[in-house]
Amino acid sequence: MPDPTPPQVDPKPDPVPDPTPPQDFVPPTAPTIHLLHDTGVPGDLVTNDARVQVSDLEAGAVWESSRDGKTWTARTGDTIDASEFAGDGDKRVQVRQIDAAGNVSPEATLSFRLDTTITDPTATLRSEARENYPLANDVDFHSGTVVNRATWIQLGLEDRAHWTYSINGGQDYVPGDGARLDLDVLKGEGVQELRIRQQDEAGNWSRDTVLELTVDNTSPVVTATFSPEIPTPPDVPGKYQSYDFQADEEAQILFVPIGAVHGETPQSYLAGWHGKGLLVAAEQTSVWGIWREQPVNAMYTVLAVDKAGNVSFVPMSGGDGAAGTSPTAVALRADGMFAENRVVTAAPDPLDGRSIARSSGMADHFFGSDRADVFSWNDHPEAMWPQIDWIHGYSKAQGDVIDLARVPADGRSMGTLGDYLRKEVLADGTLSLWIDYDGKGETFPGNFDQQILVTSQSGTDLLLRLGQNGAPVVI
Incomplete structure (x- = not known):
C-alpha cells in the first residue's frame, strides 16, 4: 500500500537583498530667494539693505550662488551677506540647490536695486511778486528771506521721494504733497525756522534743509501827492510834474495798465501782469514819470509791493481832494509826465x-x-x-x-x-x-x-x- 505521507520538499532560500540602492534622478525644486529686508516701499525691490535670504532647501541639500551665471560658490546657512553687493546700483544673483543624490535644481534669480545714499532737498522761495516783479530800479528786490503767506517753496526732490516738514524745530514732522509747500503753514509774524527732509524709495532719510525766514503779512502803506511844478535840470526846458511817494517801509511801486488784469484784490494783480517797479524808500521819493518802462497815453492802476510780497493800492491824490476819494490810478501823458487826477462827483x-x-x-x-x-x-x-x-x-x-x-x-x-x-x-x-x-x-x-x-x-x-x-x- 502506498505511503500516504507526501514527500518532503526543501523550502526555497530567502532572496538575497540587492546591495545597490535605487537611484534618484529627480532634481529638487528651485529654492526661493528674496531680500531679507526690502526697505522703503515693500515689494518694489529697491532697498538700502542688500542682504539676501534663501529658503525652501531640501533636507541634506547644499546650495550655491552665482553673480554671473557661470561661476558658482558653495554656501552655508541661508543668507548672502550685503558685502557681496558692494556699491549702489542694479544687482543680480542666482541660487540653486544640489540634493544628496547630486541632482541640481533649476536656478532661482533675484534682481534688485541697491540705494544707500540720498541728497538733501533743495528749497527755492517763490511768489507772484518774485516771479513777475523781481526788479525795482534794476535791483533784485525780493532776493532775501522775507516772506508772506502768499509765498511758497519749490522743492527739489529725488524721483519718487516723499517729504515732511517741521515748524517746531524738528519735534514734529508733517507729511508734504507734490513739490510745493505754501508758507501759510507758518503762523504769526517774525523770524521762524522751517525744516524740510525727504525719504527716497529705498527708505533713506536725508538731513534737514533748514530755512530761517522772516514772516511779514502786513501790506505797505504808501501815499502819493501830486507836485505840479518841479524844476528841471538846466538843459531841460519847462518843469516836471511829479508824484511824491511816501511809504512806511521800503516798497516797489507797480504800474499795471487799466483793463489788463482782473484784479479784485491788490494781491491778485501780481498774477496777471509782469514788469519792473520803481523803488520807493521809507521816506519821500519823487517820481516824475515812468516813460522809460511803460507806454504813454495810458491809465495805470498803481500798487505798492513790499519785500515780503504784500500788496496795497496807492491813492493818487490830485488837485481836487475835497470829494474825499483818491483814485488808485494815474494817467501818463504823451510827454511821459503824469496827468493830475481830479475827482468829480x-x-x-x-x-x-x-x-x-x-x-x-x-x-x-x-x-x-x-x-x-x-x-x-x-x-x-x-x-x-x-x-x-x-x-x-x-x-x-x-x-x-x-x-x-x-x-x-x-x-x-x-x-x-x-x-x-x-x-x-x-x-x-x-x-x-x-x-x-x-x-x-x-x-x-x-x-x-x-x-x-x-x-x-x-x-x-x-x-x-x-x-x-x-x-x-x-x-
Missing part, C-alpha cells in the same frame, strides 16, 4: 436840476449819484495831449448818459460813427471809449483824442448823447 445843475459831472483838462475820475447822471464833455477844451478820464459806477439802468457834444450827430456823421468813436471791452470787463473828435478814425491806443474808461454796474451797453442837441443812442 455829479451834482444837481442849478438850471435844469439834472445831476451833472463836467470834464476838465485833467485826468477826471467821475463818481455818480444815486439817480440819473450826465457825464459831460460838452465843454471839453482843446488839449495839448490826448485826454484820459474814468467814469466809476456807471448805470445805464439808472439812466446815466455820457454826453459827447463834440462828436457830430448829423446824418452824415452818424453813418460814419466808427470814424469818431470805438467801444472796447477790456480784459477785466472795464469799457473803453476811444474817441477821435476829427472823425479820422484815430480810435486806437496811442492814437486818439480822448479815452473814456467806464466801470459799468451791469452790462456793456452805454447811453451816449452826440452833438449839441442829439438824442441819446445806445452803443
Whole structure:
C-alpha cells in the first residue's frame, strides 16, 4: 500500500537583498530667494539693505550662488551677506540647490536695486511778486528771506521721494504733497525756522534743509501827492510834474495798465501782469514819470509791493481832494509826465436840476449819484495831449448818459460813427471809449483824442448823447 505521507520538499532560500540602492534622478525644486529686508516701499525691490535670504532647501541639500551665471560658490546657512553687493546700483544673483543624490535644481534669480545714499532737498522761495516783479530800479528786490503767506517753496526732490516738514524745530514732522509747500503753514509774524527732509524709495532719510525766514503779512502803506511844478535840470526846458511817494517801509511801486488784469484784490494783480517797479524808500521819493518802462497815453492802476510780497493800492491824490476819494490810478501823458487826477462827483445843475459831472483838462475820475447822471464833455477844451478820464459806477439802468457834444450827430456823421468813436471791452470787463473828435478814425491806443474808461454796474451797453442837441443812442 502506498505511503500516504507526501514527500518532503526543501523550502526555497530567502532572496538575497540587492546591495545597490535605487537611484534618484529627480532634481529638487528651485529654492526661493528674496531680500531679507526690502526697505522703503515693500515689494518694489529697491532697498538700502542688500542682504539676501534663501529658503525652501531640501533636507541634506547644499546650495550655491552665482553673480554671473557661470561661476558658482558653495554656501552655508541661508543668507548672502550685503558685502557681496558692494556699491549702489542694479544687482543680480542666482541660487540653486544640489540634493544628496547630486541632482541640481533649476536656478532661482533675484534682481534688485541697491540705494544707500540720498541728497538733501533743495528749497527755492517763490511768489507772484518774485516771479513777475523781481526788479525795482534794476535791483533784485525780493532776493532775501522775507516772506508772506502768499509765498511758497519749490522743492527739489529725488524721483519718487516723499517729504515732511517741521515748524517746531524738528519735534514734529508733517507729511508734504507734490513739490510745493505754501508758507501759510507758518503762523504769526517774525523770524521762524522751517525744516524740510525727504525719504527716497529705498527708505533713506536725508538731513534737514533748514530755512530761517522772516514772516511779514502786513501790506505797505504808501501815499502819493501830486507836485505840479518841479524844476528841471538846466538843459531841460519847462518843469516836471511829479508824484511824491511816501511809504512806511521800503516798497516797489507797480504800474499795471487799466483793463489788463482782473484784479479784485491788490494781491491778485501780481498774477496777471509782469514788469519792473520803481523803488520807493521809507521816506519821500519823487517820481516824475515812468516813460522809460511803460507806454504813454495810458491809465495805470498803481500798487505798492513790499519785500515780503504784500500788496496795497496807492491813492493818487490830485488837485481836487475835497470829494474825499483818491483814485488808485494815474494817467501818463504823451510827454511821459503824469496827468493830475481830479475827482468829480455829479451834482444837481442849478438850471435844469439834472445831476451833472463836467470834464476838465485833467485826468477826471467821475463818481455818480444815486439817480440819473450826465457825464459831460460838452465843454471839453482843446488839449495839448490826448485826454484820459474814468467814469466809476456807471448805470445805464439808472439812466446815466455820457454826453459827447463834440462828436457830430448829423446824418452824415452818424453813418460814419466808427470814424469818431470805438467801444472796447477790456480784459477785466472795464469799457473803453476811444474817441477821435476829427472823425479820422484815430480810435486806437496811442492814437486818439480822448479815452473814456467806464466801470459799468451791469452790462456793456452805454447811453451816449452826440452833438449839441442829439438824442441819446445806445452803443
